Amino acid sequence: MDTPAPASPLPPRYPVAIIGAGALGLSFAARLAQAGNTAVIARDGERARSLRRGIPVGGRLLRLDVFGAEETPEADWVIVLVKTGDTAAAAATAMAMRPKGVLSLQNGLVEALLPTAGPALTVGQGVTTEGAYRDAHGVHPSGAGETLLPPGFETLAALLVAAGFVARIEPDIAQARLAKLLVNAAINPLAALFRVPNGALLNPPHRLLLDTLVREALPVLQAHGLALDEAAALARVHGVATATAGNRASMLQDILAGRRTEIDAITGVLLRMPTPAGVALPTHQALHTLVRTIEQAAPDSRGG
Incomplete structure (x- = not known):
């Protein structure tokens, strides 16, 4: 029988902590830990003890400072990377x-x-196009993205840059968040339904649906302040799909694992936005229904 790994010693205070021990959270933590003390907060002590035994990230076995949510250390800056239902x-x-x-x-x-x-x-929401997925062999970072932070997070941005991330302060973070919602609403449901990596969506037959989703959502998001025209919006989505071509979108990972997805926090948010007169979102509505149907049929559909 394995001997449980001892709890990580508590330093006086961590510079950075990641709440969320999923693929992306562990990928962020692995890189930050190379530059300085970094804490990872898992859902509970049992999960923390399992992760402290070591987790392969990018082909390397890493032992991170992992804590259960009931035993958290102090930290200067906390990055939240959990599913929206666990916010x-x-x-x-x-x-x-x-x-x-x-x-x-x-x-x-x-x-x-x-x-x-x-x-x-200081509290805020940034955006990241970093990608990662997890399988039986560990966590696989997939595609170098960019992380944008709101004003007030300059110190955290510097820590991310020191760890090798492409990160910067974005003064108009509301604009960036709308653009990220456009990307997520186009890529995530399609990747989940067709069970393909992001890059495959750029090829027939998926490309037609991908572009339809962009064109449908654009007038709604423009009405809420998104300053992209159709050509720029398509280029943004295609660019992310290209940069993360090998990534398994988070919604695909959830479907494959039989977990609850974030369809309501992505497509659902879009569908709940007030729409300009004459604008409809039938393709987004159809994909929302399909993903929810698959989700409800999964054995762990009520899980997070």
Whole structure:
């Protein structure tokens, strides 16, 4: 029988902590840990103990400082990378870490990560096009992306750059979030339904549906402030699919694992937005229905 790995010793305070021990969270943590002390917060102590035994990331076996949500250390900056349905629990965990700032890099539009945060705490949502997936052999980073942070996160941006990320402060982060929603709403459901990596969506027969999703969503997002025309919107989505060609979208990973997806936090958000007169989203509605049907039939459809 394996001897349980001892708990990681607590330093006085971590510079950075990642809440979320999924593929992307572990990929971020692995790179940050090469540059300095980094904590990973898993859903519970059992999961933390398992991960402390070692996890292959990018072909290397890494032993990270992993803690259960009930045993969190303190940290200066907390990055939230959990499914949107787990946001409230992650917010409570983040507050227990007494941070200077909490940054969501989740999918969708997280409007109220920490609604009770005080003026001394910096809270915001950025966007990232980093990709990673997990299989029986470990975590596989897939495609070098860019991470954009709101003003106020300059120190965290510098830590990310020091760890090798392409990261910067984006003054108009609301614009970037709308563009990310466009990308997610086009790529994630299609990848999940066709069970293909992102790059395959650029080829027939998927390309027609991909471009249809972009064209349908664009007038809605433009009405909410997205400053992209059709050519730029298509180029943005195609560019992300190209840069993350080998990545398995998060929604695909969830479908394959029989887990609840983030379809309501991505396509659902788009469908709930007020639409300009005469604008309809039939393709997005159809994909939302299809993904929800598959999700509800999964054995773990109620899980997170």
